[in-house]
Amino acid sequence: MTTIPLVALVGNPNAGKSALFNALTGARQKVGNYPGVTVERHAGRLALEDGRPVELIDLPGAYSLDPSSPDEAVTRDVVIGKQEGERLPDALIVVVDAANLENHLRFALQLAELGLPMVVALNMIDLATRDGLEIDPEILSRELGVPVIPTVAVRKRGMAELKAAVGEAVAQGNLRKIEPGRGDGDEYDTILDTRRARDLARRAILSEAPGRQWTRRIDRILLHPVIGLVVLLALLFLIFQAVFAWATPMMDGIEAAQGWIAGGVDAGLPDGFAKSLLIDGVINGVGSVIVFLPQILILFFFILLLEGTGYMTRAAFLMDRMMSRFGLSGSSFIPLLSSFACAIPGIMATRTIADPKDRLTTILIAPLMTCSARLPVYTIIIGAFIANDTVGPGIGRQGLVLFGLYVAGVIGAMLAALVLRRTVAKGAAASFIMEMPKYQLPSLRDLLIGLWQRGYIFLRRAGTIIFATTIVLWVLLSFPQVPEGSTMTQSEYSAAGRVAKGLNVVMAPIGFNEEISLALIPAMAAREVAVSALATTYSIDESDEAQAEQSLSQRLQARWSLPTALAFLAWFVFAPQCLSTIAVTRRETNSWRWPGFMLLYLFALAYAAAGITYWTATAAGL
């Protein structure tokens, strides 16, 4: 057989596994899914020193071969050759944190018993040295019976030696067969394995001097009951201000480029359907979504940074008690915080929550966290209707309104959790046990690889779903064509307009006009489509050239009242307008019952919130 050898990276959470994966494979990675479960499969190609290629997969972090989560189950199943969609690896790279040998060696010992060719990466050896530990890799290697290579993944140290050892391990082939049964439902005696690991670590650690304890000193500040909370709130506030302020120059650049391309097409093509489709459908539709890439990247940058430095678990620690009031735990904080970027990774991150009811509640409220796809909608409405001035030193009114929308989502989510925990997800109170890794400076390369993957996923969405829905919408809006001399606009007369008219019977009481009802239909695919849909609708109605150059926000200002705009914002705080979220909920809960429930309760909330906002604003004379 000439298949490329498969090597799996395995290790405890916080062992620096992903950094090692990045260091070995570079940016050329493929992110997929294991069949039937929403566990991400990260694969990459690694070239050995002699040029032989090896396929490397990064398995989810696990504490042992006795899984407590779907993630850990995939790791277990892959290394025993029982995972659907994956062959038994030819060799394992087991990553252990050199500064945490006692704990990480337990899993390494369990893996060594499997009998697969194996190499241990004694990772973050620099931090262990800084902590005053002197470790002898030779002793570890002798006791485990496998090569042990000291590495510093974030600095790419030890990579050549690691590759050489992997090359030998792969060449050696699977000598021992996996004993059937072991690792598959067999009882693991964690305490016994841990004691063995501790004993081994004691022998491998030659000397131990008191280290500098950076993490402990930083935690004195960041976990301080008062200062810690102030820092957390300040950080969250900074992130949201940055998302708004830093992105503006880049967004202006993208908009200018979009205008320049549209102008070129306008001048170069004869009038007709092709030109209208290209300008109104493709360029304006897709462009109005791509323009939000800078904001999404800035938000993801902060989330990756918080994860990479180790601060994320501190935030969970600080928030645990607060979350427990709503029947959740600090463990829900990370999935919910990730949901600010996108509910899909957020919902997938709930797999680390052990308690099923706790997890279900977190999944159901995750869409209430303001995801990045809402930003386009919020930005355009805030930009058009909220004055761009300051309400205090350094506090912009627009940023404040945006912050308020995020807060509204959070409050809604907490109240929903409270109700859900007493009704559909009733059960014992959630628990909280979490390892708090040492602080470290993540490498720029790892951050950029993470950002690139997120940005790529967003652009692929913009290029496929959003592109397709924009075209379909353009067709539905352009046909049938309004007859000469009719008093109706093209969008009113079109097929889409007629559907919207029907829907508007329900939506009119909460202040929505027909264009909004129309935009809500394609926005089921993804929220940000609402913006491109509005852009397409209004640009199709423009006949005269001068008006066609108006920006979307100018058009909105001319056509919407302030109460309508505010109701529209309130709608998007709650509305479950994202098919991907519904799909991922279906997969994660393994039934249609919960995604169905999610759709119903969120639409009901959205309708009520938009209605109350509209009626209140109208009554207040806005």
Next chain:
Amino acid sequence: MSRVILDDLPLNQAARIAAIDWAALAPGDAKRLRELGFDEGVTIEPLHRAPFGRDPVACKVGRMTVAVRRAHALVIQVDVSEPEVEAA
């Protein structure tokens, strides 16, 4: 030597885990604690307590820092050697 409950151990005072009432813990919690190195004879030191009700509490266990709820700290007994108590 004096034996106290982990929850009563002052911050920044190291002690040795004497007994853990595993039966009082939910099975999932017991498993996670074992996996994170909680065991009799292991050194433990409470480092930080969160705001709002001093819960949860972050402890140094072996070389790792692990956050647990007070409910967990209540079922863990630790031995403190006397000189350390005086020093604290």
